[in-house]
Every structure is written in structure tokens, then in C-alpha cells.
Amino acid sequence: xxxxxxxxxxxxxxxxxxxxxxxxxxxxxxxxxxxxxxxxxxxxxxxxxxxxxxxxxxxxxxxxxxxxxxxxxxxxxxxxxxxxxxxxxxxxxxxxxxxxxxxxxxxxxxxxxxxxxxxxxxxxxxxxxxxxxxxxxxxxxxxxxxxxxxxxxxxxxxxxxxxxxxxxxxxxxxxxxxxxxxxxxxxxxxxxxxxxxxxxxxxxxxxxxxxxxxxxxxxxxxxxxxxxxxxxxxxxxxxxxxxxxxxxxxxxxxxxxxxxxxxxxxxxxxxxxxxxxxxxxxxxxxxxxxxxxxxxxxxxxxxxxxxxxxxxxxxxxxxxxx
Amino acid sequence: xxxxxxxxxxxxxxxxxxxxxxxxxxxxxxxxxxxxxxxxxxxxxxxxxxxxxxxxxxxxxxxxxxxxxxxxxxxxxxxxxxxxxxxxxxxxxxxxxxxxxxxxxxxxxxxxxxxxxxxxxxxxxxxxxxxxxxxxxxxxxxxxxxxxxxxxxxxxxxxxxxxxxxxxxxxxxxxxxxxxxxxxxxxxxxxxxxxxxxxxxxxxxxxxxxxxxxxxxxxxxxxxxxxxxxxxxxxxxxxxxxxxxxxxxxxxxxxxxxxxxxxxxxxxxxxxxxxxxxxxxxxxxxxxxxxx
Numbered sequence: 001x002x003x004x005x006x007x008x009x010x011x012x013x014x015x016x017x018x019x020x021x022x023x024x025x026x027x028x029x030x031x032x033x034x035x036x037x038x039x040x041x042x043x044x045x046x047x048x049x050x051x052x053x054x055x056x057x058x059x060x061x062x063x064x065x066x067x068x069x070x071x072x073x074x075x076x077x078x079x080x081x082x083x084x085x086x087x088x089x090x091x092x093x094x095x096x097x098x099x100x101x102x103x104x105x106x107x108x109x110x111x112x113x114x115x116x117x118x119x120x121x122x123x124x125x126x127x128x129x130x131x132x133x134x135x136x137x138x139x140x141x142x143x144x145x146x147x148x149x150x151x152x153x154x155x156x157x158x159x160x161x162x163x164x165x166x167x168x169x170x171x172x173x174x175x176x177x178x179x180x181x182x183x184x185x186x187x188x189x190x191x192x193x194x195x196x197x198x199x200x201x202x203x204x205x206x207x208x209x210x211x212x213x214x215x216x217x218x219x220x221x222x223x224x225x226x227x228x229x230x231x232x233x234x235x236x237x238x239x240x241x242x243x244x245x246x247x248x249x250x251x252x253x254x255x256x257x258x259x260x261x262x263x264x265x266x267x268x269x270x271x272x273x274x275x276x277x278x279x280x281x282x283x284x285x286x287x288x289x290x291x292x293x294x295x296x297x298x299x300x301x302x303x304x305x306x307x308x309x310x311x312x313x314x315x316x317x318x319x320x321x322x
Numbered sequence: 323x324x325x326x327x328x329x330x331x332x333x334x335x336x337x338x339x340x341x342x343x344x345x346x347x348x349x350x351x352x353x354x355x356x357x358x359x360x361x362x363x364x365x366x367x368x369x370x371x372x373x374x375x376x377x378x379x380x381x382x383x384x385x386x387x388x389x390x391x392x393x394x395x396x397x398x399x400x401x402x403x404x405x406x407x408x409x410x411x412x413x414x415x416x417x418x419x420x421x422x423x424x425x426x427x428x429x430x431x432x433x434x435x436x437x438x439x440x441x442x443x444x445x446x447x448x449x450x451x452x453x454x455x456x457x458x459x460x461x462x463x464x465x466x467x468x469x470x471x472x473x474x475x476x477x478x479x480x481x482x483x484x485x486x487x488x489x490x491x492x493x494x495x496x497x498x499x500x501x502x503x504x505x506x507x508x509x510x511x512x513x514x515x516x517x518x519x520x521x522x523x524x525x526x527x528x529x530x531x532x533x534x535x536x537x538x539x540x541x542x543x544x545x546x547x548x549x550x551x552x553x554x555x556x557x558x559x560x561x562x563x564x565x566x567x568x569x570x571x572x573x574x575x576x577x578x579x580x581x582x583x584x585x586x587x588x589x590x591x592x593x594x595x596x597x598x599x600x601x602x603x604x605x606x607x608x609x610x611x612x613x614x
Contacts, residue, residue: 019507026509030423033416034436037479041439044446044454044476051457102354110351119355121602126362128598130537132565133587136572137365140372140580183361190358214344237445244447246540247565251572271449271540278543294453298446305445309438 045298052295054288063292069257069273076289078270078296080257084174085269085300088249089242091178092185097235099182100189105219107190108197120194127187135251138180143171143252151175151264165262172254175263177272180248185238192234196227233311240304244297246271270297366591373588376581386551386562386582395586397553401467401561402590405546406536408471408557409478414528417482424483425490426512444480449540451476456544465560470546474535481534485527489520492609522608529601533594539565564590 049056055063055076066077107120151167158164200223208218224231254266255276268276270293277290381394420440424433455473459466493516501511517524542565549560564586571583 019510022509023507026512027423027427030419030427033419034423034428036416037420037443037483038436038439040476040479041443043458044443044451047454047457048450051453099354099357102351103358106351106355110348111355119359121599122359122362123355124602125595125599126358128533128594129362129365130539130565130587130590130594132537132539132568132572133369133591134365136568136583136587137368139572141368183365186358214340216344216347217340219347240445244445244449246447246449246543247569251569271447274449274453275540275543278547291453294450298450301445301447301450302442305442308445309441 045302048291048295048298052288052291055285055292056295058285059289059292063289064296067259071283071286074283074285076286076292078293080259081268081270081273081293082296083259084253084267085243085271085297087263087267088174088177088181088253088269089239091175091263092181092242093235093239095178096182096186096189096238100186100234100238101193101231103186103190104193104197105223107194109215109219109223120191123187123190125187126183127191131184131245131248132251134180134183135248138176138248138252139170139172142179143176145171146176146179147171155264162261163263165260165264167264168254168266170254172252173264173266174253177249177253177269178263180252181242181245184245184248185242188241189231189234189238192237193227193231196230196234197223200226229311229314233308236304236308236311240301240308243269243304244271244301246275250275270294270300366595369584369587369591372581372584376585377588381582381585386567395564395567395582395589397551398562398564398567398586399589400553400555401549402536402563402565404555404557404561405467405471405474405542405563406532408468409474409535410528410532412472412475413478413482413531417479418486418524420479420483421486421490422512422517425487426508426516440480440483443476444484447540448477448538449543452541452544455541460545465544465546465548467546467557467559467561470542470560470563471557473541473545474538477535477538477541478531481531482528485530486520486524489523489527489608490516492523493519522611523605526601526605526608529597530605533598533601536594536597537565537590539569542566543569 059066059076063076063078064082065079066075067079068075068077069080070076103123107116107123111119147167147170151164151171154164155167204222204226205218208222209215213221249269250272253268253272255272256265256267258265258267274290274294274297280287382396382399386395386398420436424436428436451473455469455476459469459472497515497519498511501515502508506514542563546560546563547566547570549562549566551562554561568583568586568590571579571586574580
């Protein structure tokens with residue numbers, strides 16, 4: 001407004017001034033909203049670390065490698081939960097990644113054209129099942145089934161591998177948690193991968209087929225190389241989801257503070273330990289140690305996401321959520 | 323005769339193996355898709371079957387009882403609806419405005435970091451969001467429905483922002499340019515031309531976001547989980563809600579509580595599935611309209 005000289009023969013109409021004010025205020029309001037979102041993120045990081053500061057001051061980084069969690073003696077360490085998080089997510093990843101890629105290939109290359117949309121949205125619906133419902137199903141249906149049908153059999157025939165120890169009565173344990181996480185992340189990886197596969201230029205695909213490759217050779221030679229890093233990002237996003245899932249895992253993992261080989265033992269992940277203690281802790285140190293677990297989870301979650309986002313951004317600046 | 327055999331189109335040797343590998347891989351793909359849909363069907367039907375015996379008018383009329391057995395889930399349905407409505411009221415304005423800023427006003431070098439922050443917010447473990455709100459609003463006070471709603475709003479915000487951004491980007495630039503060329507100011511263009519074109523997409527995006535957070539339990543555990551089961555609409559106290567109810571009942575040994583948890587799951591899952599399915603269908607339609 002200062003830029004318009006007052007001596008100008010052209011008078012600013014009331015409308016013009018109104019527009020300037022309107023422009024400025026809409027710009028300011030939307031900017032404020034965007035900054036609020038950024039501030040929110042900063043506040044979350046600050047607050048979580050602030051809440052955990054007592055335990056951080058008490059244990060320092062050694063907390064990460066302490067393997068005792070004993071509220072009675074007042075000794076706390078995060079290693080069992082970091083281990084539980086790593087193992088359950090790894091189980092999920094090992095099963096989900098190939099399965100999801102196969103589904104994405106089916107949806108983008110094989111499925112009958114008119115059924116594609118329907119089948120694709122059914123797979124996406126799998127991601128829409130609330131985690132607490134999946135957890136309920138996990139502990140009341142899947143767990144007992146695994147404990148009585150699958151785990152005894154694995155233990156009997158493959159028991160020489162220490163991973164397949166003696167099964168539990170209820171089926172609550174790392175293995176069940178890994179399977180539930182698998183169900184949760186398959187649709188995430190599959191949906192993103194399908195979109196990547198569809199974007200591969202059809203000239204390339206048809207060129208390969210015209211040279212006489214089979215469909216699978218075309219997929220291996222054209223589609224996979226073209227989408228490799230995008231699929232990697234999708235898998236990492238799935239991993240991030242698995243690492244941070246609290247509720248369904250809490251319901252099916254059984255709870256435990258020891259580290260052992262067997263996948264059938266009840267244990268805990270970072271997220272499930274926090275969620276399982278939502279009704280409060282006995283001492284200040286215990287509650288602040290639980291929040292320290294939350295801070296570790298936050299850092300792991302942010303790193304995983306950042307890696308995925310960096311990879312995604314090299315592809316397409318507008319994808320990456322979901 | 324031998325010459326004829328050599329001319330045969332039947333695949334042999336290497337070609338045959340390649341075709342076999344191809345066939346096997348196609349089978350794996352199809353099998354994986356069937357497996358995924360099978361798991362979906364399995365979960366949905368077992369929830370429906372297990373909830374069946376508990377379904378009655380009674381269930382929707384009564385509040386949960388303190389001792390299990392005879393209770394219903396009415397107050398949890400009311401509580402969930404209230405919390406979701408409040409969360410939507412908080413997340414949608416901020417999310418839509420943020421998206422307008424990113425698409426319509428901001429230069430790239432500002433948009434990129436904000437976008438990254440939104441994506442990181444989206445990937446944040448929701449239990450951490452719960453801890454944050456616990457530290458912000460619950461410590462020193464009590465758990466409350468608005469604290470729970472705020473936590474859900476934090477989860478919703480990046481979803482709404484992303485959905486809005488996608489629709490805004492679909493608004494044809496010819497429309498935007500035509501308006502500006504007529505001398506219409508920037509803000510009138512946004513408010514009078516762009517938003518009306520995009521409003522359908524924003525609404526469906528919001529419904530999808532609501533469906534996504536309706537089942538979120540982790541953000542509510544530390545903010546809205548210690549409640550009295552009676553029907554109440556007092557948002558300054560923790561209100562009973564479906565996800566936390568299911569979670570708590572699933573941790574109990576009592577089979578009658580399990581049955582109510584199944585019934586509550588059916589209600590929650592039914593809402594989420596119907597909402598996200600219909601929103602998706604609408605979204606596909608409004609997109610087609612915009613892209614034409």
C-alpha cells in the first residue's frame with residue numbers, strides 16, 4: 001500500500017483496497033496454519049524428550065543397551081523392547097514385502113481389467129480395519145489357532161532351530177505379533193508399489209514383450225529396475241508403520257521383559273510396553289523410563305520415515321503419504 | 323517325420339522352462355492377491371459371526387456395566403462420535419488452510435520443508451502423539467474428551483492436508499488463470515473459484531481421514547481412557563469410546579466382555595469400512611469430473 005504514491009491520479013477504488021487486504025489476510029491466515037503444523041511437529045519432539053528427561057538424565061544412552069527392566073528393584077533398560085520391536089517388525093517385513101510386491105504385480109499386470117479396481121480396493125480395505133479390531137481377532141482367533149495348530153508342528157519338525165521354541169498356551173508372542181503386523185503393512189506396501197508399477201511406460205513393457213520375453217522376464221528386466229528405489233521406499237514406509245504400531249501388538253504379544261531366541265515367547269515392543277502401562281506406573285523413574293521408550297520410538301520412527309521420504313522425493317515430489 | 327517334429331510349435335528345453343517359470347510366477351501373484359482378500363474376508367466374517375449373539379437393541383440402548391455381563395455400548399458410541407466430531411473440527415480448518423497455502427501461495431523453497439514436516443507428522447507413531455498430548459493437556463489436569471480429540475486431530479491433520487492438496491492440484495489451471503485474467507484478485511479466486519470446485523474432494527478426503535482415525539486407540543490411551551461407563555456428553559471428562567473399550571475388554575479374561583468387544587468391533591469396523599468405501603467411490607467420481 002505504501003508503494004502507491006498518494007499523488008497518483010488513479011485513485012484506489014474501495015474494491016482494490018479490499019482486495020489487497022483480502023489477499024494479504026488470506027495469505028497470512030494460510031501461512032499461520034502451515035506454520036502451526038510445523039510448530040506442532042516441533043512441539044511433539046520437544047515435549048516427548050522433555051517428559052523423559054528424568055530418565056534420560058539418570059541413565060543416559062546406556063539405557064539403550066541395559067537388558068533389565070525391573071520395577072521392583074527400580075532398574076530400567078530398553079534393550080528387551082528394542083529387541084522385541086526389531087524382531088516383530090522383521091518377521092512382518094520378511095513375509096509382507098514379497099507378498100505385497102506379488103499382489104502389486106498381480107494388480108498392475110495380471111488382474112482382469114474390469115476386476116482390477118474392485119480387487120485393488122479390497123486390498124486397500126485390509127488397511128482400513130482398525131488395529132484394535134485386528135488385535136482382538138489376533139488374540140482370540142489367530143493366537144489360539146497358531147498355538148494349537150501351527151506352533152507345535154513348527155516346534156516338532158524344526159525345533160532344532162532355536163527360533164522355534166516350545167509354544168505357549170495362548171499363542172501370545174512375537175510370532176503372532178509379527179503376523180498381525182504383516183496383515184497391517186501388506187496393503188500399504190502393495191498399494192504404493194502398484195502405483196509405481198502402473199507408471200512404468202507401457203512402451204518399455206511392450207518393447208520387452210515384443211522381443212519375446214515372457215511376462216515374468218519383462219517384470220524382472222523392465223519393471224523391477226525402473227521402480228527399485230520406489231519399492232524400497234514403500235517397504236521402509238511399511239517398516240515404519242510396523243515399528244510404531246502399539247495397540248494390536250500390545251494385544252497379541254503377551255508381555256515380557258526378557259530376551260531369548262524363541263519366536264513363540266511372550267515379549268514386548270517399545271510401543272506395546274508403553275501402551276500396556278497406560279494406567280500408570282508406580283514411581284516417577286518408571287514412568288519417565290516408559291516415556292524414554294517413547295522418545296526412542298519417536299527417533300526410530302522419524303529416521304525410518306525420513307529415509308523413505310528422501311527416496312520418494314527423488315521420484316515424485318507428490319507421493320509419499322499413506 | 324523328424325522334420326515335422328522340429329517345426330512343432332510346442333515349447334521344449336529352455337523355452338519350456340522359461341514358460342514354466344512365468345506360469346509359476348503368475349500363480350504366485352494371483353495366489354498372493356487371493357490370500358490378502360481371503361484374510362480380509364476371514365477377519366470380517368469372524369467379527370460378524372462372533373458379534374452375532376451379542377447384537378440386540380439392548381446393546382445399543384445401555385451403557386457398559388461396571389461388572390460385565392449385562393452392559394451395552396451406547397455411551398461408547400456417543401463418546402466416540404463426540405470425540406471424532408471435535409477432532410474433525412480442529413483438524414479440518416488447519417489442514418485445509420495449510421493445503422491452500424502450499425498449493426496457492428507458497429514458493430517452492432518454503433513448500434518443500436513444510437511438506438516434509440507434514441509427511442513426518444503422518445509417519446509419527448500414534449502412541450507418541452498420545453504421549454505428547456498427555457504431556458501437554460493431561461499432566462496436572464485430568465484426562466478429557468477434548469484432550470483425546472486433540473490427539474486424534476494431530477493424527478488427522480496431515481491426512482486432511484494431503485487430501486486437500488491433491489484436489490487443489492486437480493483444479494484445472496485454466497480456471498485459475500481465467501479468473502486472474504479477468505482481474506479477480508487472488509483471494510477471490512481462491513475463495514470464489516478454486517474452493518467451490520474442490521469442495522467435494524475436500525469433503526470426501528475428510529471422510530477418509532475420519533474413517534482412518536475412528537479406529538485409532540493409541541492416541542486415546544493416555545488422554546481419554548479412564549472413564550466412568552455412564553452415558554455422558556461432558557467433554558471436560560474422559561468419555562467412554564469404542565476403540566478403548568474394545569482394547570480394555572480384549573485384555574480381560576471374561577468371555578461375556580469378549581462378546582461385547584466383538585459387538586463393539588462390528589460397529590466400529592462397519593462404520594470405518596462403509597465410510598471409507600463410499601468416500602472412495604465419491605472421490606473417484608469427483609476426480610473424474612475434475613480431470614475432464
